[in-house]
Amino acid sequence: MPETLIPTAASAVPPRASSIRPPRPTPRSRVVGENSTLLYEGGRNRSLYRVVDGCIVLSQLLDDGRRQITDVLGPGRLFGFTVDGRNIATAETLSIARIEPLGDADLNATNPTVASELKTTLQRMQVHATLLGRKxxxxxxxxxxxxxxxxxxxxxxxxxxxxxxxxxxxxxxxxxxxxxxxxxxxxxxxxxxxxxxxxxxxxxxxxxxxxxxxxxxxxxxxxxxxxxxxxx
Amino acid sequence: MPETLIPTAASAVPPRASSIRPPRPTPRSRVVGENSTLLYEGGRNRSLYRVVDGCIVLSQLLDDGRRQITDVLGPGRLFGFTVDGRNIATAETLSIARIEPLGDADLNATNPTVASELKTTLQRMQVHATLLGRKxxxxxxxxxxxxxxxxxxxxxxxxxxxxxxxxxxxxxxxxxxxxxxxxxxxxxxxxxxxxxxxxxxxxxxxxxxxxxxxxxxxxxxxxxxxxxxxxx
DNA sequence: GACCTCCGTTGACAGCTGTCAACATCCTCT
DNA sequence: AGAGGATGTTGACAGCTGTCAACGGAGGTC
The missing domain is CATH 1.10.10.10 (Winged helix-like DNA-binding domain superfamily/Winged helix DNA-binding domain)
Structure with a gap:
């Protein structure tokens, strides 16, 4: 039963029994359950997010149901980029994940860290395009x-x-x-x-x-x- | 006979006979011939460039020669993004093109216009990934x-x-x-x-x-x- | 504990797209 | 103008990958 949008409570989240990598408490970070849709392509959101822990995928859909996962995010990666205020991609958790919202201001990507992440992501996308088209x-x-x-x-x-x-x-x-x-x-x-x-x-x-x-x-x-x- | 790197002279460039869209003179802009390689993937460069007029493609190569064109750029688009100082992609002209170098500072992408272009490009890449993988x-x-x-x-x-x-x-x-x-x-x-x-x-x-x-x-x-x- | 759905695996088969080849056309260079 | 290479088109054929189907097992629900 996938939840929608960002839940504030860590409802179905028993912290892993012998948690090897203790989730470091980050300011304003939230824990999200597995198989939750955090953002919808075309939807609006007012923040960027950083993956603190867990696995999140970005995807797009064709209207006949064909799906393309465009990126797989691990700890440290950012998501929630928008064009004209609309999310570029749908974001879903594939594991229990901890995410940390970044400030509104960063949505403009004028923050050097965010800009750097954008360029890295662009590079990843190009490498993946080569994989998709030529491998x-x-x-x-x-x-x-x-x-x-x-x-x-x-x-x-x-x-x-x-x-x-x-x-x-x-x-x-x-x-x-x-x-x-x-x-x-x-x-x-x-x-x-x-x-x-x-x-x-x-x-x-x-x-x-x-x-x-x-x-x-x-x-x-x-x-x-x-x-x-x-x-x- | 493809030229390499950015030529300063507009050698083989007769301005199109009845030029419908007169190339607006832009500060520091240059005209580059057809089939010129402007940047090499993995190479260094110290500037971003804006396409003023013409058609430029970005590509990556696998070492056995398979090529993937990752983007096709028309007027207004930027190219020359780097990660760790290295070009993400090879850039080639498919037509006589006019390009305008942007300042060093913009390489950091903290300029809002540049950041916006980055996000738009990211979106284009994701749409293209869906095309490559699912169409x-x-x-x-x-x-x-x-x-x-x-x-x-x-x-x-x-x-x-x-x-x-x-x-x-x-x-x-x-x-x-x-x-x-x-x-x-x-x-x-x-x-x-x-x-x-x-x-x-x-x-x-x-x-x-x-x-x-x-x-x-x-x-x-x-x-x-x-x-x-x-x-x- | 029993059922049931989702997920993963495997086989048979087909068809889309790649490979190979031949040829036509266009452009460039001499 | 003629030669030669690059580019584009078309056909025959093959094979990689998709489609369809059946089945087993894991996990979840009642």
Whole structure:
């Protein structure tokens, strides 16, 4: 039963039993349940939000129901950008999440931090466009795993990622909507990767990367770099 | 013979014979020839640029040569955004273009106009992601035609677009790289639309929209709008 | 605890789009 | 004007990915 808009109460939110990463209390931050729609594309809102903890996806819909997830947000990322006062995208939680509203003023994005985030997001979108338009199904799924492993790896961000286990917050359908594929194709790719020893999972969302190098190779990860000539 | 980086001279640039839209002289603006690479992805630059006139595309490359055009820019659009001082995308001219460098300070995007442009671009990228991930070849090509007709229609922007003729600055290969298709598929779609009376072209780049409504219908254009409930 | 829906997996099959090839046309350069 | 390359078109064919279907299992509700 998805809630709508931003609930103020942390109703269905038992703080995780042995909470490994204690949610640091942030000014005005709120906890939101899983599968809540926070913002609707085309709707109005008066604030930007920062993801403090959890996983949030942005999406757009075509009127026949086809969905495209345009971004997957982890801790630190901002969302709620508007054009002409209207939300660019729908925002939904894929996990219990803690979000922190930013002031009205930041809506104008004249805040340097916000502007920087905008540019980073723009870059991410362009990289994802290249994935959507020019990568094969296997490359897409492998790319997604590499990216999500970085975002949500279990070991925290204390230097070396011990074993590349992470919680996949997305369902197969979410992955499909993110990568421009169907559920069946995503499932087939994941299980092939599993058979080939690239990854492993017993529960559908408990992922472990067994062979990072081959996975990244499968992702066709490196973008072409013309860069500038080395300046000696 | 593509030039590299920003040339200061307007070498191969005969100002268009009966120039309908006289290039308004802008402070410090420069004219750049067709098929020039202005910026390289991963390279450094110290300024943003505004497109005063002409057509410029942004692109990314995978290292095996696959290319994705991430945006098509017309008059008024900005480009040259960086992350960590590095260009996000390669920028190339598809026509003789006039560009105007903006000050260093604007690189930080704290200028409200720049910030607004960033948000608009972000929205465009998300709409395009939906196209790349969730539309069929026909829908993609039709969408592209609708968008390019708006961008480059011949009648200027004096209210009603008389007859929807416009100059297609992109080659079939450019269209393919923009839409995530192959040249052959693009060509087949365009010629089918021509047979069906949606569009017409004698020269490959001289496009005319004959049936805007059916073309937009083919584009599957309307995105789902949940909007806000009407407030009586 | 039983039911029931959602989610994930797997197989069979089809069709959209990519691949390969040949050819036409346009443009540039000599 | 002629040569040659880039661009565009069209056909034949293949294969990647989508579609349809069936099934199993997990989680949630009563």
């Amino acid at each position: 094969t199904a296997s490359e897409k799924v492998a790319s997604a795993l590499v990216e999500l492993a970085r975002l949500f790896n279990r070991t925290g961000r204390n230097g070396a990622p011990a074993r590349l286990g992470f919680h996949l917050h997305l369902t197969r359908a979410d992955l499909a909507d993110w990568l421009g594929l169907t559920v069946e194709t995503v499932s087939r790719c994941l299980n092939r990767f599993k058979r080939e020893g690239l990854i492993d999972f017993s529960h559908p969302k408990t992922m472990r990367v067994l062979d990072p190098e081959r996975l990244e190779a499968t992702a066709g990860f490196t973008r072409h770099r013309t860069g500038d000539a080395a300046r000696p | 069929t070849a026909s829908e993609k090509v039709a969408s592209a035609l609708v968008e390019l007709a708006r961008l480059f229609n011949r009648t200027g922007r004096n209210g009603a677009p008389a007859r929807l003729g416009f100059h297609l600055h992109l080659t079939r290969a450019d269209l393919a790289d923009w839409l995530g298709l192959t040249v052959e598929t693009v060509s087949r779609c365009l010629n089918r639309f021509k047979r069906e009376g949606l569009i017409d072209f004698s020269h490959p780049k001289t496009m005319r929209v004959l049936d805007p409504e059916r073309l937009e219908a083919t584009a599957g254009f309307t995105r789902h709008r949940t909007g806000d409930a009407a407030r009586p």
